[in-house]
Amino acid sequence: ITQHKHQHKMLQQLVYYLPQDTIFTRIKCLPTLNVLKRTFILYTGQQYKMKDLSQPFASGYKPSEVEQGWYPWWESRGFFRKHGASKKFVMVLPPPNITGHLHLGHALTCAVQDAIARWHQLQGDEVVWVPGCDHAGIATQAVVERYLWATQGVTKHQLGRERFVNEVWKWKEEKGTVILDQLKRLGASLDWDKFVFTMDKHMSEAVTAAFIQLYDSGLLYRKKSLVNWCCSLQSAISDIEVDHVYLTGPTELNIPGYEKPVTFGMMYDFAYRVNNSGVVKVTPGHSQEDFDVGQRHNLQQLTVFDEKGKLTDIVPEFKNLPRFAARQAVIEALTEMRLYHGSKPHPMMVPRCSRTHDIIEPLLKPQWFIRCSDMAAKAIDVVQKGELHIYPETYKKTWNEWLENDIDWCVSRQLWWGHQIPAYCVTSEDGEFWVAARSRDDAKSKVAEKEGISESSIVSVCQDEDVLDTWFSSALFPFAAFGWPRHTDCLEHLYPTTLLETGHDILFFWVARMVMLGLHLTQELPFKGVLLHGLLCDAQGHKMSKSRGNVIDPIDVIEGASLKVLKDRITSSGKNGTLSSEETSQALQKQTSNFPNGIPECGADALRFTLCSYNFKNKLLSVDVNSIEQNKFLGNKIWQTVRFLLASMEKVPNGIECASRVNITQRSADLSTMDKWIMSHLAQLVHNANQNFVTYDLHHITLGFVTFWQNHLCDTYLESIKPVLNEGSCEARSSALSTLWTCVDVGLHILSPFMPFLTEELYQRLPRYAKKCESIMQCDHPKTEEFMCWNDQELEESVNHLLLVAAAFRAIKATYNITHSRVHGSFVCLNSHLNTVLVENLEVVKKLGRIASLTAIDKNTSPPTSSSASTTCDSTIVYLHLKGVIDPKQELVRLRKKMSKVQKEETKITSIITAPGYIERSPAHIQDTHQRKLASLRAQLEQLLFIVQNLEKM
Helix, strand or coil: CCCCCCHHHHHHHHCCCCCCCCCCEEEECCHHHCCCCCCCEEEECCCCCCCCCCCCCCCCCCHHHHHCCHHHHHHHCCCCCCCCCCCEEEEECCCCECCCCCCHHHHHHHHHHHHHHHHHHHCCCEEEEECEEECCHHHHHHHHHHHHHHHHCCCHHHHCHHHHHHHHHHHHHHHHHHHHHHHHHCCCCCCHHHCEECCCHHHHHHHHHHHHHHHHCCCEEEEEEEEEEECCCCEEECHHHEEEEEECCCEEECCCCCCCCEEECEEEEECCCCCCCCCCCCCCCCCHHHHHHHHHHCCCCCCCECCCCEECCCCHHHCCCEHHHHHHHHHHHHHHCCCEEEEEECCEEEEEECCCCCECEEEEEEEEEECCHHHHHHHHHHHHCCCCEEECCCHHHHHHHHHHCCCCEECEECCCCCCECCEEEEEECCEEEEEECCCHHHHHHHHHHHHCCCHHHEEEEEECCCEECHHHHHHCHHHHCCCCCCCCHHHHHHCCEEEEEEEHHHHHHHHHHHHHHHHHHHCCCCEEEEEEECEEECCCCCECCHHHCCCCCHHHHHHCECHHHHHHHHHHHHHCCCCCHHHHHHHHHHHHHHCCCCECCCHHHHHHHHHHHCCCCCCEEECCHHHHHHHHHHHHHHHHHHHHHHHHHHHCCCHHHHCCHHHHHHCHHHCCHHHHHHHHHHHHHHHHHHHHHHCCCHHHHHHHHHHHHHHHHHHHHHHHHHHHHHHCCHHHHHHHHHHHHHHHHHHHHHHCCCCHHHHHHHHHHCCCCCCCCCCHHHCCCCCHHHHHHHCCHHHHHHHHHHHHHHHHHHHHHHHCCCCCCCCEEEEEECCHHHHHHHHHCHHHHHHHHCCCEEEECCCCCCCCCCEEEEEEECCEEEEEECCCCCCHHHHHHHHHHHHHHHHHHHHHHHHHHCCCCHHHHCCHHHHHHHHHHHHHHHHHHHHHHHHHHHHHCC
């Protein structure tokens, strides 16, 4: 460990929790490695042993028990890395910010990317999925400043730059460790040996190299320009970090540094000293429009505010007044001069800093800019030529619109946390020169050579104190992560990457810039495809935010959290400065309504499966915790299916021989109709999965799996074969078991990219007649061509008719409130082929229809007396024999009461829609609701009348 060049990364991995029965030898961490200021335990000796499955199969699915222990085993066995394959699949994880813990948006990215990565691994590809974290300059500095003020009562200026940056590094170590733990708890199959932090040494080298290359090629320049200035941060911020808040009228807003709220949404009228002069206000130093006017007319650029938001000595009578306090002073001065004409409400858009909620001021500052026009044109061209694919394609239009209207990119930020700009101000006897360089000495020699001056004439060399925009280093991520600008084996072998998956909201701010810089600096596209997902909202469609109290920590979904725990965390965030007092109050109020019963324990698998079940290509995705819990119940159904299979195999002689896909192929001639039916659906499941993984439509795969496992396998096939397994011949039982084992085995392989923990546990518990892979991760994904021989649409249609007949019997039983199975049925089928299918599968219809016996009768035979008929099945009439099963008199009383109730509802709706003026007053959607309700009630009355008339004849 001490010789490993990435000691810190190794520690972050080793800190990951391990089960209590781990067989490693424990030693204390060396002091030189104790980077998190606490004692670490390193695990040495043997490799991590596979989870002990010798205990009896639990009666129910418990995610916390199932998910424990598998990840460290996968990692120790190197299952996340597969080298030497002819085909590669390379992807980088969009590095999460170290501002705090991951939320469900990050979990969505992780779940989608991991499912795709695991599928490619099961295809036999060499998969490299690179993890990382982003230093997030502005966001991290802002949150650490608030934290230090809330916990220590100090500001960054009191600490000084060096001590403050050290505090940020401490924050990074703590939060970074938590983020890595969260990713592992989610089951992310990342290649941890390639972990990258955007402030790592090799990333700093890449940032310096990129900056200098851009400068030397004439694409980087320095000029004084208007920027989005946050007075609280005392830094420029990017457009994406500005929230534009629309105010309809007078609104009080809390502004950092002001004790009382400040009123916005007002228009102030005043007159100029000279009437009819034609003079208008022009402020080139504080408005982009006026700045453009000033450039055209060569106007003086006056700056009224300083960096702290106080008035400058340009207006000596108001000097040093905070900007919003100065507003009132100006009004008073205008009033004394009789030039103030009052104020009135006025709708307006207010720009606020997303980090501090301060009001953003346009401010003139010397900044570094990148010329983007040529690079933007190339980025447009590669998409138009089909060299870069964007999914979904609807974002191609957005891509073109953004890049066609590009403006030069301001890359400098007035912060302390980040990559200090590798540019130097070189002062000589001949003047002052700015140059991009690797060091002071390099800067001196470059200026001397360029300007033709002697190095001895240089008086001073000072590095720019500003840092680079976080998006600059992030834009280098897909190639710097592999060693660029050095020509490493990784860079040669793994770059360009295959796919970038990320949120559509950063298509321009990150994706486009990666493409521009990738093409310019490496002469290659950084990736071949871009897959964009939507933004997560809560169940009510509200955007997730801390102040709304609806942000969800994935670990809370995995482990469960009571309302008290959730509220305590919000309170703690308020105390440590992460949330303002206003945000804390709002969050506590809304959290009760959002999670009145807390968050139930669902497990990582259910969370992953749910997130992949949404059509994540939509712009907005509404996540409901109840949906996640439902997929935990799906996990339990899968668990119970495997338990049933294992128990059934123990009852059949040589049942282990059924545990092979070869076995079912050999038995194909002996399979029953239902065996072949479920195998046909299995073939479609495999085809659906492979087809939709290629197009990244994961929601089709999850829906197909649920339909197959719940509806086809459990609700239908399992129920149909229970009589066979209990009373059938040895051959029939073996055929049914071979079929069931194959469906379970293949189903688990289809499910494994979405639910890796559950499928690994069940895979290891499944008996196998043939040789078994060490892990389900090492198996081949089921191939479409392997199973399409079972696809039989004609058979499916026949069995579907059989299932309709069974459903008709259940429906009649429900109509007459019959809950037991001691009833007899019969049917008349006018289609000879379907009649044959029904006759050959009477036991199946009996079992699924929940009746005691079933007979086929001739179409010329009179219907059974005292029976109820259903004609819902095409070409088939079913009869349920009711004699001795129900009391017609009692049933008539019950049904007539029900009819009376339905009739009253029908009369009420009818009176509403026939009332005068209804059509004119009622919205279209209300009228539509009433019409559908009326149609439903009349259908119920018709059905009830039919049943009553039938009972009256008994």
